[in-house]
Amino acid sequence: MPEPLPMLPRPLDTRGRPLHDLRISVTDRCNFRCVYCMPRAVFGPDHAFLPRDELLSFDEITRLVATFTRLGVEKVRLTGGEPLVRRELPALVGQLAAFPGVRDLTLTTNGVLLPAQAAALREAGLHRVTISLDADDDATFMRLNDARVPVAKVLSGIEAAEAAGLGPIKLNMVVKRGWNEHAILPMARRFRGTGRILRFIEYMDVGHSNGWRLDDVVTADEILSTVGSEFPLEPMPPTKPGEVAERYRYADGAGEIGVIASVSRPFCGTCDRARLSADGQLYTCLFATRGHDLRALVRGGVSDEVLETTLRGIWEGRDDRYSEIRSAETVELPKVEMSYIGG
Ligand code: SAM
Ligand code: SF4
Ligand code: SF4
DSSP: OOOOOOOOOOOBOTTSOBOOEEEEEOOSOOSOOOTTTSOTTTSSTTOOOOOGGGSOOHHHHHHHHHHHHHTTOOEEEEESSOGGGSTTHHHHHHHHHTOTTOOEEEEEEOSTTHHHHHHHHHHHTOOEEEEEOOOSSHHHHHHHHOSOOOHHHHHHHHHHHHHHTOOSOEEEEEEBTTTSGGGHHHHHHHHTTTTOEEEEEEOOOOSSSSOOOGGGBOOHHHHHHHHHHHSOEEEOOOSSTTOOSEEEEETTSSOEEEEEOTTTSOOGGGOOEEEEOTTSEEESSTTOSOOEEHHHHHHTTOOHHHHHHHHHHHHHTOOOOGGGSOOHHHHTSOOOOHHHHOO
C-alpha cells in the first residue's frame, strides 16, 4: 500500500452537506429473496445478475476508496445484495482496513454466512457488523426471507460475530404492514438486555420491484408506541451529526433501540452518504435513477488528479433530497434496486 496522500479540502454539496459515509455494494446477488427487497417474482431463476467481469475488482474498489478518503470519507460500509456471497471478501476488508482515514469499517449482512466468515473478517480488520433480522419466529421470518431460512441460522450468525469481536451488534428489522408488525414486541423482548441494539426500519420505496405503497409503512410513531406500551422508552441524544437512527433507551436500563424513520421523518438535511454499486456506478441518493460511471474512468486509466476532480464535482453538484419530496409521482420513478445500489 503506497503512503497515504494528504487530505484535500472537503467538498460540500449544493445544500452544504459534506461527504462522510461511503456504502459499497460488493455484489448484487443474495441467498435470500426478501419480499421487500428482491421479490422472487422479479428476482427468479431467469434474473440477469451482473456478470463477474462487470463487478469492480478489489483493487479497483481500493483505488476508489483511497480517493474518497482524501475527500473526507471516514466511514465505509460493505453491503449488497449479500456481501458475504462475494468470494474472498476478507481480502477486500484487509485492503480497506489499511487506510488510516477509514475510522469505521463495517458490513451489513443477513448473517447466515457469518459462522463461516466472522473470524476471518475480524482478523482482516473489520470493526463491526450490522445483521438483519425481521422477526424472531420462523413462520414470519421465512415468509419474509422467502428462502426457507429459519431464525436460528441468523442467531448463530449473531453469536459468531460476537465471539469474533465484531460487536456490539446492531440488528436491522424492516417493518412491513401485514407481514411482521406483530413481531415488533417479541423482537424487543428477545433483544433487550442483551447488548444487541435493535433498530426498526420503516419500509421504503427503494427500486420499483417491491410494489411499495404508503399504507404498507408502519411508522416510527406506531413502532415506538408498540414497544413503549410494554417497555417505557426515553429519547436519547444523537451520538453524531447525520445519524439516521433516532435512539431511545429502555427506562428500566435494559439497553437501547433505534428507529430509522426515512419515510415519516426524513433526514435528507444531514445526509452525507454516497453509494457505489457493484459495477462501479456512484449514486448520491438511495433513490437515484442514474449513477456516475466510475468503473469506466478507472478502467480507462484515469489519473488520480482527474479522479479526485471528478468525484469532487459530482458531490458538489449533488442536490438530492428524495425523502423530503416523496410523492405519488416520485414513487413511480424508475429507481435502481436496493440489492444493486447497496442498502
Ligand atoms: N443483504 C444484507 C442484509 O440484508 O442485511 C445487506 C443488504 S440489504 C439491501 C441492507 C438493509 O436494507 C437490510 O437491513 C434490509 O433489511 C434493508 N432493506 C432492504 N430493502 C428495504 C426496503 N424496501 N425498505 C427498508 N429497508 C430495506
Ligand atoms: Fe438479500 Fe438483504 Fe435484500 Fe434480504 S434485504 S434480499 S438479505 S439483499
Ligand atoms: Fe439521503 Fe436520498 Fe435518503 Fe434523502 S432520500 S436521506 S438524500 S439517501
